[in-house]
Amino acid sequence: MSRPILSVRDLTVRFDLRRRLFGPERVLTAVDGVSFDLGAGETLGIVGESGSGKSTLGRAILRLIPAEAGQIVWLGQDLRQLGERAMRPLRRDLQIVFQDPLAALDPRATVFQSVAEPLATHRPGLSRAQMRAEAGRWLARVGLDDSALDRYPHEFSGGQCQRIGVARAMILEPRLIVCDEAVSALDVSIQAQIVNLLAELQRETGVALLFISHNLSVVRHLSHRILVLYLGRVAEIGPGEALFADPCHPYTRALLAAVPPPDPVAARARPRAGLKGEPPSPLNPPSGCAFRTRCPLAIEVCATRRPPLEAVGNGSVHLAACHRWRDRSTQGA
DSSP states (O other): OOSOSEEEEEEEEEEEOOOSTTSOOOEEEEEEEEEEEEOTTOEEEEEOSTTSSHHHHHHHHTTSSOOSEEEEEETTEEGGGOOHHHHGGGGGGEEEEOSOTTTTSOTTSOHHHHHHHHHHHHOTTSOHHHHHHHHHHHHHHTTOOGGGGGSOGGGSOHHHHHHHHHHHHHTTOOSEEEEESTTTTSOHHHHHHHHHHHHHHHHHHOOEEEEEOSOHHHHHHHOSEEEEEETTEEEEEEEHHHHHHSOOSHHHHHHHHTSOOSOHHHHHHSOOOOOOSOOOOTTSOOSSSTTGGGOTTOOHHHHHSOOOOEEOSSTTSSEEOOTTGGGGGGSOO
16 A cells, blocks of 8 residues: 555544433443554445444544544644644545435535535635536536436435435545445445445545445445454454455454355355354453453453454554464354
């Protein structure tokens, strides 16, 4: 990878959940020391179970929620050190596509008003006619006719609303888009269309994507590298094909084993796979390795020492946080 445009180092996000002024301290650690780099034109898939901290990580990187510790270095600037006034011009390069396509659009605003709103904020010198032309151009690029400009969100399907959301995110031609479960609310066929659209836009513009999803099949199709989160911690990160071909962390292996094969006959014949036990509470995570309470390979050291991210191959492109990643052959996929 060339010089990264985004470097995240030891990012930590915590939420204070105390209910009363003098009540007991209850702190939820949603993101726990996450680090990674992202290059221009690259897609990093972020996967994990519900509650693993995926969306919190994406929103903290965009400074939509505050982080407690760590660095978010964007083109050489640590975003956590910038005030809101200094952040404002940078936001045109940092965009997001939300999970619920209809809820992400103001029901009282026309499509033109929603799509052109970023232009009004970051390019105020444009006339209304120029903004309308630009909004129409991007609607056409995502597969919608410019007749949609004067209509309202409720007049469109979920897939069409998500195309509008993509147009709004792309209209400033940003350098990074966080796709926060951007296809999970859509039908399977529509998911494929939106994923292919994102891939096309990336090839044309060089935009980098943080693609958050629980659907490993979709992530594999779109992502150059994949980051696996468990209880807010990085379990494994590496090139997509390498991670699918030779997953090193038991959690990654369990996630992949739960993906149904495309052949329904084979799916019915295959034994049911899944993680044993319930995820521990993030309010009281296990000592040492957070995954140890559900891990078939756990040993004594797993309870006493948190595993560091270690290179599992040549170079440092494939990393895993597991004391026993070398013993992965003893665990069936």
